Amino acid sequence: MSIPTETLSNAYRSMKTIREFEERVNAEIMNGQIPGFTHLYTGQEANAVGVCAHLDADDTIISTHRGHGHCIAKGAEVDGMMKELFGSSEGLCKGKGGSMHVADIDRGILGANGIVAGGPPISVGSALAAKIRKNGKVAVSFSGDGSVNQGTCFEAMNMAVVLQVPAVFVIENNYYSEHTNISYAVGCDDLKARTEAFGFPVFVADGADFFAVYEAAGKAIEHARAGNGPAGVFAEQGRYHGHFVGDPQHYRGEGELDDLRENHDCLKNFRARMAETGELDAATLDAIDAEVMAEIEQAVTAAKAAARPTAGQVTEDVYINYGAGA
């Protein structure tokens, strides 16, 4: 499989941006600068980027509570996202949504979502719209290993098959639904087989390997875009942080996190691959790293200086038009 150099450098930049965004957000939360509940995606970057590399602006994604990575991969602006996390009125959602509700409809981002498995039914709706309009678009929903046990996820998968819509279900197994291991919470031994039993193909990938995710997602998205109904991607990769920032992670085994960071790192893997193939040299990747670090630093500086919302904005944007009864 040959991937254009520009796609490769964009993918690396996107993964690096997610990594550094999340690590900086973690630090700013610890500094007391970012309020609320935040769930970090660090470690799983290749999933979002490997999938979104196949999408254009009019394809949609819907994300999860762990949504920063999906949004960045689909093109959300880091600056607006950082301001949103800081609660500024200049944020992407004017400070009304925060970490769990980052969205950018114009870029096909139907939102991070604070309800586990809230997204798949909505994504089926976007896919249904594509089918009715016959416009060749696809709708991707990201779900974790926790969401696949929710009824809404089952309903969405079955409905997508019944209606034969171009929905792509990306299941990211990070092994823990909050603080409970998949070996306990998923009642069967083979989640791929259980998902395929709904009636669509599921393509498996190592979530630490951008190239594996890219290939699997490419097959799933091609299947859906060609009008063959829904498809799935099943990617396995642990997260480097807790369920939420501040999670003491009592559920981790000894050395688990060290192993994840040392041996399951999409950025290291990507660089190793590039060293082998020579498609992007180390200097190019180093330059991307430097640009990303500068962008994150600038975003944090801007977020700290950004306008704060005022009380009068509380009731704005509830309705487009509430009419005479307002």
Place this chain on the structure above:
Amino acid sequence: MSQKTMRDAINEALHQAMEQDESVFVIGEDVAGCNGSAGDVGAVGGVFGVTTGIYHRWPDRCIDTPISESAIVGAAAGAALVGMRPVAEIMFADFIGVCMDQIVNQMAKFRYMFGGKSRCPAVIRFSAGGGFSAAGQHSQAMYQIMTSFPGLKVVVPSNAYDAKGLLLSAIADDDPVLFFEPKILYQEACEVPDEHYTIPFGEANFVREGDDVTVVAFGQMVPKAAAAIDELAEEGISCDLIDPRTTSPLDENAILESVEATGRLVVVDEAPPRCGLTADIAGLAADKAFASLKGPIKQVCAPHSPTPFSPELEAAYLPDGNKIKAAIKATLA
């Protein structure tokens, strides 16, 4: 113009909306019907026949679904987010219990949580309310609960004319709208224009006009209240009867101006009393028209009980003309 039942008026509104705008589609359980069976696909048109004929004209925009209420509402919400105008049918309002998240945490809040940068022009239709001996899981009003969620508009028509005009407004509206059809009224007919027309949200209808007591009623209680008021007129008691038609937005001014004129208020709804519309309207009047009140506000509603099955029990459960008349008289005592 001709006599049409509420069911036919709603059906006509759906046909006209589908004709006018190809982004409109209907979705729900059996909205076509007979899919995958030996029967004629499209022969059902919903369990109450409200979507009759749509599949035969627009098979690509009449989407039969499995029994999956969360996925139905979610699909409507998602399609609306990308610019379609779905009209979903949830067979019974009681089934909100299995799709509550998609309504209140998803579609109701998109626009707010996304900083005003999205629109979700979805309509969810429900059959609602009691009177069919349908017991505890197929009889509830539910609109009073949904009225409490910011981001949703809530419509409760009380006659065929309003139902058509309000549904056409709902479909054209850019915010999510919940449309509750009192199913006991599906067969009730009145004069309904053949052409397309709309009724704005937040504008109450004065069904009767009078001087002594303000009566506010919702949905299937409106014709019951009108009949009760007509009987009291023969005893020399005259009442305003206000049908808000939409509970969110609510035409507060119409209610307050009437209460200021009459000084007496009776509120009638078929739902149980706690945190319901009767308490809501009573609270509004107590807060904003207290000085005009000549006596206690009376609430006529169901008791704090599930809806019973047996006809005798349900008749005792639901508000009726006698209860409404007694409440009106009590405010004059």
